[in-house]
Amino acid sequence: MKTPEWWTLSTAQLAVEALAIVAFALSGVIEGARKRLDVVGVCVVAGLAAFGGGTLRDVLLDRRPLFWIEHPGWLWGVLALGIGAMLLMRAQHLEPTERAMQWPDAIGLALFNASGLQIALAAGLPALPAVLMGVVTATFGGVLRDIVCNEIPHAFSDHRPYAVCAFAGGWLGVAAAGAGMGEGSVLLLTAGSTLALRALAVVFDWRLPGWRDAGR
Amino acid sequence: MKTPEWWTLSTAQLAVEALAIVAFALSGVIEGARKRLDVVGVCVVAGLAAFGGGTLRDVLLDRRPLFWIEHPGWLWGVLALGIGAMLLMRAQHLEPTERAMQWPDAIGLALFNASGLQIALAAGLPALPAVLMGVVTATFGGVLRDIVCNEIPHAFSDHRPYAVCAFAGGWLGVAAAGAGMGEGSVLLLTAGSTLALRALAVVFDWRLPGWRDAGR
Amino acid sequence: MKTPEWWTLSTAQLAVEALAIVAFALSGVIEGARKRLDVVGVCVVAGLAAFGGGTLRDVLLDRRPLFWIEHPGWLWGVLALGIGAMLLMRAQHLEPTERAMQWPDAIGLALFNASGLQIALAAGLPALPAVLMGVVTATFGGVLRDIVCNEIPHAFSDHRPYAVCAFAGGWLGVAAAGAGMGEGSVLLLTAGSTLALRALAVVFDWRLPGWRDAGR
Numbered sequence: 001m002k003t004p005e006w007w008t009l010s011t012a013q014l015a016v017e018a019l020a021i022v023a024f025a026l027s028g029v030i031e032g033a034r035k036r037l038d039v040v041g042v043c044v045v046a047g048l049a050a051f052g053g054g055t056l057r058d059v060l061l062d063r064r065p066l067f068w069i070e071h072p073g074w075l076w077g078v079l080a081l082g083i084g085a086m087l088l089m090r091a092q093h094l095e096p097t098e099r100a101m102q103w104p105d106a107i108g109l110a111l112f113n114a115s116g117l118q119i120a121l122a123a124g125l126p127a128l129p130a131v132l133m134g135v136v137t138a139t140f141g142g143v144l145r146d147i148v149c150n151e152i153p154h155a156f157s158d159h160r161p162y163a164v165c166a167f168a169g170g171w172l173g174v175a176a177a178g179a180g181m182g183e184g185s186v187l188l189l190t191a192g193s194t195l196a197l198r199a200l201a202v203v204f205d206w207r208l209p210g211w212r213d214a215g216r
Numbered sequence: 217m218k219t220p221e222w223w224t225l226s227t228a229q230l231a232v233e234a235l236a237i238v239a240f241a242l243s244g245v246i247e248g249a250r251k252r253l254d255v256v257g258v259c260v261v262a263g264l265a266a267f268g269g270g271t272l273r274d275v276l277l278d279r280r281p282l283f284w285i286e287h288p289g290w291l292w293g294v295l296a297l298g299i300g301a302m303l304l305m306r307a308q309h310l311e312p313t314e315r316a317m318q319w320p321d322a323i324g325l326a327l328f329n330a331s332g333l334q335i336a337l338a339a340g341l342p343a344l345p346a347v348l349m350g351v352v353t354a355t356f357g358g359v360l361r362d363i364v365c366n367e368i369p370h371a372f373s374d375h376r377p378y379a380v381c382a383f384a385g386g387w388l389g390v391a392a393a394g395a396g397m398g399e400g401s402v403l404l405l406t407a408g409s410t411l412a413l414r415a416l417a418v419v420f421d422w423r424l425p426g427w428r429d430a431g432r
Numbered sequence: 433m434k435t436p437e438w439w440t441l442s443t444a445q446l447a448v449e450a451l452a453i454v455a456f457a458l459s460g461v462i463e464g465a466r467k468r469l470d471v472v473g474v475c476v477v478a479g480l481a482a483f484g485g486g487t488l489r490d491v492l493l494d495r496r497p498l499f500w501i502e503h504p505g506w507l508w509g510v511l512a513l514g515i516g517a518m519l520l521m522r523a524q525h526l527e528p529t530e531r532a533m534q535w536p537d538a539i540g541l542a543l544f545n546a547s548g549l550q551i552a553l554a555a556g557l558p559a560l561p562a563v564l565m566g567v568v569t570a571t572f573g574g575v576l577r578d579i580v581c582n583e584i585p586h587a588f589s590d591h592r593p594y595a596v597c598a599f600a601g602g603w604l605g606v607a608a609a610g611a612g613m614g615e616g617s618v619l620l621l622t623a624g625s626t627l628a629l630r631a632l633a634v635v636f637d638w639r640l641p642g643w644r645d646a647g648r
Contacts, residue, residue: 062280075560128291129284157257158254208254276498345504371473372476373470424472427465
């Protein structure tokens, strides 16, 4: 698993994790604002959305120290983002819609899925648990965000492909890793395919097969 | 603790865990279907119900690797069960009622309670935490299932003996272990008494002492 | 970090943790009673409120054994408190109000914040994660209590300073530790300032800056 491209990867991985954190924190701020949480709630929901999936992954795999404990700079960033975005929305009477969350959410999904999968593969997990660990990293921040906001998680109930895109992208990544591709390429392929699938799902309004009567 | 019946037990323990997983996964599928979740939601809720209690126990006791990471076959099974049951229900216009969940739930409760208690005793826990670890293993899959489905957990609010049956069965198991009974017998006794108590509670519609005005 | 006041501190720390546990367990019993949970629910919600924050902190920091596993006496205490308080409320037609929870809650907040911060500093965490670990210890018992009771956590939505008081008190504690004060004094200062801030917030009905239109 350790190739000469290791150092490059480590940096790439950090950049990827960073982008995903900002994207998800923003989705948390928007959700918190829609629920009219106070400033503590907005910051916590932003932090849960940003760090929740990765933290759950690390607890399940028993990896320590946790990302946000080792790199407190990111905590400061999410805190600043939460307070800043709240002030901005308040000053401008911004009413963020559910649609406004779609694109940061899609980027976060793709990036966290790729980094979660890679960490799971490096830890020696079998294929299916590794793919699921990517999906957990990518979606459970949002799941925790929705649970705290007292809603059935969107990822489980909106009958649109979201976790499914991460799942499919993860299998592509596993196949590529099995075929001997380097870690950086696996990372790019997983993130790219997940993002492409999610973008297609959003643009063409794809639906998952539902219940006869309704499905929300 | 290690007796010559060890190997037999290990197999018995695996069979017990397997049965309980199927029973709880089914309860998750039924709950997910009632809430009209999509296929991702149904599979996640089935997985939470099946693996959630044991995973929480292992995280609290710091045991690794987790059951479903070490044995990915069970993940495939729950995935297949979730998708298969969803297709079946959809094709046959099945409307599963809350009653339909009672029997798989009772079996899962008894089996997980016994295996959770045994693992806790083997880890050297004192009596009360060991009994509670059995109850957590047995009930928190369902609790997580209900929390994700945005309901107050049934186990805490329906004023019927459920966790209480596991609690009583666990103390019987602790007493038997203290009296020097072998592990296999303790396992059987715990599971059997829990199941018997729960069956009595369901058949005779036992109630917990409630609030004067109502209790739901 | 290890000063000659270590032993004294260990005892002081235990007393602090004990008081906080009783205070929070009571808040859980009251919340469970308001939601008309059954006896299992009341005891679990009391236990979650009492041990949830500290358990989450220990899982995040990978500390074992957990407090309530090592000291089962506290589990017996919370169990007895839950059942006893439920019987008492039932006999006397007591209708506990949200206000009745304020003072035990404030004491628990201050004490858990101080002990959580100290454990985090002793584990070598940087300032911000250490402060947040205190806040998590102090508030996430209540957050878990509210999530199980199917409400948006009060701490995130009532637009009153609660977690904010713990956050401010934590920074005071960090500053004092940085200035070389002993552990016992840091503990007292953190708990005292948190309690004072919370008391002021309650008495003078302070509000956090909110959304223009409403905020609950």
